[in-house]
Amino acid sequence: MHIVGLTGGIGxxxxxxxxxxxxxGIHSVDMDDVARWVVAPGEPALDLIAQHFKHPNILLASGxxxxxxxxxxxxxxxxxxxxxxxxLHPLIRQRTHEAxxxxxxxxxxxxxxxxxxxxxxxxxxAVEASIAIDVTPTTQIQRASLRDSNTPEQIQRIMASQFxxxxxxxxxxxxxDNNRSLINTQAQVNALHHQLFHHFK
Ligand code: ATP
Numbered sequence: 483m484h485i486v487g488l489t490g491g492i493g494x495x496x497x498x499x500x501x502x503x504x505x506x507g508i509h510s511v512d513m514d515d516v517a518r519w520v521v522a523p524g525e526p527a528l529d530l531i532a533q534h535f536k537h538p539n540i541l542l543a544s545g546x547x548x549x550x551x552x553x554x555x556x557x558x559x560x561x562x563x564x565x566x567x568x569x570l571h572p573l574i575r576q577r578t579h580e581a582x583x584x585x586x587x588x589x590x591x592x593x594x595x596x597x598x599x600x601x602x603x604x605x606x607x608a609v610e611a612s613i614a615i616d617v618t619p620t621t622q623i624q625r626a627s628l629r630d631s632n633t634p635e636q637i638q639r640i641m642a643s644q645f646x647x648x649x650x651x652x653x654x655x656x657x658x659d660n661n662r663s664l665i666n667t668q669a670q671v672n673a674l675h676h677q678l679f680h681h682f683k
Pocket of ligand 1: 494496626
């Protein structure tokens with residue numbers, strides 16, 4: 483199976499576009515989901531994090547990781563961030579590989595699968611081709627703040643930690659313009675799928 487990276491900034495439409503590819507029988511794995519799976523209750527990494535950070539509130543009452551607290555703890559201490567990344571990165575890589583190679587049967591004839599990550603280029607994740615989703619920063623902030631409780635300031639902070647629009651677009655093999663309607667985006671996805679399908683055949 484060939485791996486195609488799908489990237490874009492916060493709120494650009496990665497999940498939305500991945501679903502449009504799913505309709506065409508393409509398997510996709512979102513690395514943000516994988517990053518959550520590896521620290522889910524019952525996962526060895528969660529116990530290691532709880533033991534390492536020793537903060538009384540590092541786990542929520544539900545047994546899940548207190549992500550905002552962890553973010554705060556590692557933001558203050560670069561060495562703690564490095565410790566966490568050394569623990570999680572190999573696990574995320576391994577689980578991503580497993581998830582990509584255990585594609586549902588109906589996607590087996592598709593020749594390629596999508597690896598979705600906002601930091602595809604920033605983290606230099608190896609893929610055979612890449613797609614960037616392009617939206618204006620204004621649309622990004624509007625859509626991301628409509629979707630969840632992040633304030634425009636929080637969204638802008640996350641945007642500042644990701645590559646800018648021009649840098650991302652320049653690195654991508656293909657660009658999907660997601661500024662307009664979903665019907666318009668679906669048409670671009672259909673055309674791109676046709677191209678990728680024949681390229682990897
Ligand atoms: P994140 O990186 O934050 O996880 P994302 O890149 O996966 O975000 P989505 O969740 O797919 O982005 O999209 C953000 C919001 O914008 C969602 O509410 C989605 O329904 C909406 N959206 C995406 N594309 C369009 C579009 N073409 N027209 C209108 N709304 C859209």
